[in-house]
Amino acid sequence: xxxxxxxxxxxxxxxxxxxxxxxxxxxxxxxxxxxxxxxxxxxxxxxxxxxxxxxxxxxxxxxxxxxxxxxxxxxxxxxxxxxxxxxxxxxxxxxxxxxxxxxxxxxxxxxxxxxxxxxxxxxxxxxxxxxxxxxxxxxxxxxxxxxxxxxxxxxxxxxxxxxxxxxxxxxxxxxxxxxxxxxxxxxxxxxxxxxxxxxxxxxxxxxxxxxxxxxxxxxxxxxxxxxxxxxxxxx
Numbered sequence: 001x002x003x004x005x006x007x008x009x010x011x012x013x014x015x016x017x018x019x020x021x022x023x024x025x026x027x028x029x030x031x032x033x034x035x036x037x038x039x040x041x042x043x044x045x046x047x048x049x050x051x052x053x054x055x056x057x058x059x060x061x062x063x064x065x066x067x068x069x070x071x072x073x074x075x076x077x078x079x080x081x082x083x084x085x086x087x088x089x090x091x092x093x094x095x096x097x098x099x100x101x102x103x104x105x106x107x108x109x110x111x112x113x114x115x116x117x118x119x120x121x122x123x124x125x126x127x128x129x130x131x132x133x134x135x136x137x138x139x140x141x142x143x144x145x146x147x148x149x150x151x152x153x154x155x156x157x158x159x160x161x162x163x164x165x166x167x168x169x170x171x172x173x174x175x176x177x178x179x180x181x182x183x184x185x186x187x188x189x190x191x192x193x194x195x196x197x198x199x200x201x202x203x204x205x206x207x208x209x210x211x212x213x214x215x216x217x218x219x220x221x222x223x224x225x226x227x228x229x230x231x232x233x234x235x
Contacts, residue, residue, distance in 0.1 A: 010075050014084060017067060018147070021088055021095070024060045025143040027053060028095050029136055031102035032202055036132040038109045039195065040125050047113075050106035057099035061092050083219060087212040091146065094205040094212075098139065101198040101205075108191050115187070123188060124174045128195055131167045135202040138164065142209040151217050151234040157210035158227050164203035171196045 031053050038046035068085055071077070077085060138157055145153035175189045175196075214222050214234060222230045 010071075010077075010081075013067075013071055013075075014081065017064065017071070017085075017088055020060065020064055021091055022143055022147055024057065024064070024092060024095050025139070025146075027060070028057055028098040028102065029139050029143070031057070031099055032105075032132060032136055032139070032199070035102040035105035035109070036129055036195075036199070038106060039112075040129050042109065042113060044110060044113050047106040047109040050102055054099050054103045057096060061096040064092050065089065080216065080219070083216050087216045090212050091209055094208045098202050098205050101201050104198050105195050108195050112188060112191060123178060123185060123192060124171060125192070127167075127171050127174060128192065128199065131164060131171060131196060131199045132202075134160075134164050134167060135199050135206065138203050138206040139209075142206040142213070145210060145213050149213060149217055151214050154210040154213040155227070155231050155234055157206060158230060161203060161207045164200055168196055168200040 031050050034046055034053075035050045037043070038050065068089055072082075072085055075081075138160060141153060142157050144150070145157065172193065175193055179186045179189045208223075211222050214220065214230065218233060220233060222233065
């Protein structure tokens with residue numbers, strides 16, 4: 001009876017950790033969307049809000065990491081439970097870095113505003129918004145897959161990773177064209193290169209989350225494997 005009680009407590013602790021990871025994921029997803037909204041609308045107020053949220057994200061990472069260490073020390077989990085805790089540790093690290101990318105975009109907005117750049121300047125900001133939509137959609141799918149430990153959904157995230165890479169490559173070509181046609185845009189365009197790269201990294205972190213889900217369920221590290229091989233594995 002005591003063993004059953006301990007098992008129930010452990011399950012509740014694992015469930016609580018997973019819930020907080022999803023809460024952290026929702027926060028960083030909102031951060032990225034707000035950061036790009038700040039860029040699209042040249043809003044210093046929204047950019048400042050994104051930077052304030054970074055403190056909360058960092059605090060959540062530390063709190064969850066501390067609780068993970070406590071659970072491992074007290075419960076000494078094995079097999080799938082241990083894989084879950086290891087994957088959660090990697091997941092919150094990826095989420096924290098997504099928050100860093102959002103903060104980087106927000107700081108870029110502030111720098112552009114301080115340099116006197118106007119929203120009327122001809123730059124492909126709308127394309128950045130589209131890249132952001134792709135990246136946040138990938139992150140949302142990865143978090144949903146984590147909530148259900150759904151390997152098929154995780155594989156779907158891996159399959160669509162190239163879309164963000166292709167959008168990034170297209171943006172690079174456009175920005176180079178703008179700089180060649182109007183040298184006045186060079187400084188701002190370079191800032192947008194870093195924004196585009198930050199958004200692309202959000203997609204990379206979503207991919208890492210998807211790989212962690214497969215590790216939890218299957219016990220196999222699928223990093224650096226072709227998508228078709230991963231797909232065969234989860235069948």
